[in-house]
Amino acid sequence: AAGVIQSPRHLIKEKRETATLKCYPIPRHDTVYWYQQGPGQDPQFLISFYEKMQSDKGSIPDRFSAQQFSDYHSELNMSSLELGDSALYFCASSLAQGTYTGELFFGEGSRLTVL
Amino acid sequence: GQQLNQSPQSMFIQEGEDVSMNCTSSSIFNTWLWYKQDPGEGPVLLIALYKAGELTSNGRLTAQFGITRKDSFLNISASIPSDVGIYFCAGQLTRAQKLVFGQGTRLTINP
Numbered sequence A: 001a002a003g004v005i006q007s008p009r010h011l012i013k014e015k016r017e018t019a020t021l022k023c024y025p026i027p028r029h030d031t032v033y034w035y036q037q038g039p040g041q042d043p044q045f046l047i048s049f050y051e052k053m054q055s056d057k058g059s060i061p062d063r064f065s066a067q068q069f070s071d072y073h074s075e076l077n078m079s080s081l082e083l084g085d086s087a088l089y090f091c092a093s094s095l096a097q098g099t100y101t102g103e104l105f106f107g108e109g110s111r112l113t114v115l
Numbered sequence B: 001g002q003q004l005n006q007s008p009q010s011m012f013i014q015e016g017e018d019v020s021m022n023c024t025s026s027s028i029f030n031t032w033l034w035y036k037q038d039p040g041e042g043p044v045l046l047i048a049l050y051k052a053g054e055l056t057s058n059g060r061l062t063a064q065f066g067i068t069r070k071d072s073f074l075n076i077s078a079s080i081p082s083d084v085g086i087y088f089c090a091g092q093l094t095r096a097q098k099l100v101f102g103q104g105t106r107l108t109i110n111p
Helices: none
Strands: A005-007 A010-013 A019-024 A031-037 A044-050 A053-057 A064-068 A074-078 A087-094 A104-106 A110-114 B004-007 B010-014 B019-025 B031-037 B044-049 B055-058 B061-065 B071-076 B085-092 B105-110
Touching (some): A019 A087, A019 A110, A031 A074, A074 A087, A104 B044, B010 B019, B019 B085, B031 B061, B031 B071, B044 B061, B044 B071, B071 B085
Parallel strands (some): A010 A110, B010 B105
Antiparallel strands (some): A005 A019, A019 A074, A031 A044, A064 A074, A087 A110, B019 B071, B031 B044, B031 B085, B055 B061, B061 B071
């Protein structure tokens, strides 16, 4: 079965550069979530989209922005990168079922290293 | 904000033993999910719970959604080496809102 696809899997950037991560949800899923996970930490929620509209916002820095496109894929744009942005970034998708979220599946993640 | 307290933080067991871990919250959730994560990989969904009091099994795994909507537990029976990893509970209040994660339980199995 198709899973959540994230690209790139690995990314190395210099401080103050920009980076874009892409997420392709499971087909027919309408909700996308972005998470950041530092070493030894639990995933921290950044932002989510439902039917291409932002649905919830977490601890996402102002330097980051994201959107969900008409084909439901999503992109996370990160500017003015800092050393502390080095982390695993996960995308997850789900299919809303009424007021419930349904099963939420994660991608393999994009590892960002800022030098 | 919403917080999930997951315990224990780590477990060291013998192969074949049963495992139990739990999560508690100060606020209610309407969905509880349990994930397993291997180093450098994405969390893999194990069990999803949607109704208070619900008890659900997936092979050797059993999880329950607490009746108060503020807690959940995960049991693993007859552990095997591939059960090694970090287990996370996660709760969500409603559709498309943030999924809040517990701190994780690191499971180590001695052969």
